[in-house]
Amino acid sequence: MNFLRIDSVHHTYFSPKTATHALRDITLQVDEGEFVSFIGPSGCGKTTLLSIVAGLIKPTEGTVTLRNKPIRTMKKKLGYMLQQDYLFPWKTIEENILLGLTIMGTLTEEKRSEAHSLLNEMGLEGVGSSYPRELSGGMRQRVALIRTLITEPHLLLLDEPFSALDYQTKLKLEDLVFSTLKSFGKTAILVTHDIGEAISMSDRIILFGTKPGHIHSIFEVPSQLKEMMPFEVRNHAAYPEFFQSIWKELEKLESRTH
Structure with a gap:
């Protein structure tokens, strides 16, 4: 198929x-x-x-x-990653990552824990409470990837x-x-x-x-x-x-x- x-x-x-x-x-x-x-x-x-x-x-x-x-x-089964990361500057990194799940009403503690694991795997340990302006371009794109993956597209x-x-x-x-x-x-x-x-x-x-x-x-x-x-x-x-x-x-x- x-x-x-x-x-x-x-x-x-x-x-x-x-x-x-x-x-x-x-x-x-x-x-x-x-x-x-x-x-x-x-x-x-x-x-x-x-x-x-x-x-x-x-x-x-x-x-x-x-x-x-x-x-x-x-559409909910698709993930989109663009040239710009489109992170909301007024939200923390964790809030940005979990935004899609929050909007869809599917955010669980398990998903929150998964987000932290992905941050660690991608060398972003401890940045969950930071804001986008505190991260480099490469770090922000890694966050954008995690935000895309967390919805399991x-x-x-x-x-x-x-x-x-x-x-x-x-x-x-x-x-x-x-x-x-x-x-x-x-x-x-x-x-x-x-x-x-x-x-x-x-x-x-x-x-x-x-x-x-x-x-x-x-x-x-x-x-x-x-x-x-x-x-x-x-x-x-x-x-x-x-x-x-x-x-x-x-x-x-x-x-x-x-």
């Missing part, structure tokens, strides 16, 4: 004077526990598709199902969550997010502009073309890289050649748009 199924999705943005075709005939399946990345030139519809999968936008045509149920009925949607961080912090967080999602057996879709990030974290990479957005190529990450931590992947002998193969395809697409 397909875990996530995107079937013949088209999307057009309408304004009073124009119709902009953002996506054309997107059909894709994602298996449970799989990590898939979306890459492509600017304007190829990566984020539009992620928003459709999140149930935030209804596609003009086509369907998206999660475990054979329409995605719009499964079936599917995680990651929209460039590391792009605002310095390079060293980004590499460390890639490893942390990768190992955490693997240990929880989570399914994830990552939107990124960084080919290296896509290779180091993914099982498959979907390269989108533009005008309108469509699936141009699908790259299966070499099996020897899939089981390695992202930092190790970037240093593996198979990495440069695979990077170049994706880079060349992306270059072809970029040249067509200019």
Whole structure:
């Protein structure tokens, strides 16, 4: 059974004077526990598709199902992690983490205890009573990940969550997010502009073309890289050649748009 199924999705943005075709005939399946990345030139519809999968936008045509149920009925089973952490500055770290559970009326002492365990696991011991302004960017993104995981989502949607961080912090967080999602057996879709990030974290990479957005190529990450931590992947002998193969395809697409 397909875990996530995107079937013949088209999307057009309408304004009073124009119709902009953002996506054309997107059909894709994602298996449970799989990590898939979306890459492509600017304007190829990566984020539009992620928003459709999140149930935030209804596609003009086509369907998206999660475990054979329409995605719009499964919103509580989705976790969203963005470039900005969107922590509320007036709430403590613990309050921010538990906010979703509080809103849904599912906060228990067991969940509170789990939140503290996750903080400890991610090197954030003792910061539960701190406020976001007291934490670095990397620490705040770790808090955002815990807030996402604590609601036990079936599917995680990651929209460039590391792009605002310095390079060293980004590499460390890639490893942390990768190992955490693997240990929880989570399914994830990552939107990124960084080919290296896509290779180091993914099982498959979907390269989108533009005008309108469509699936141009699908790259299966070499099996020897899939089981390695992202930092190790970037240093593996198979990495440069695979990077170049994706880079060349992306270059072809970029040249067509200019």
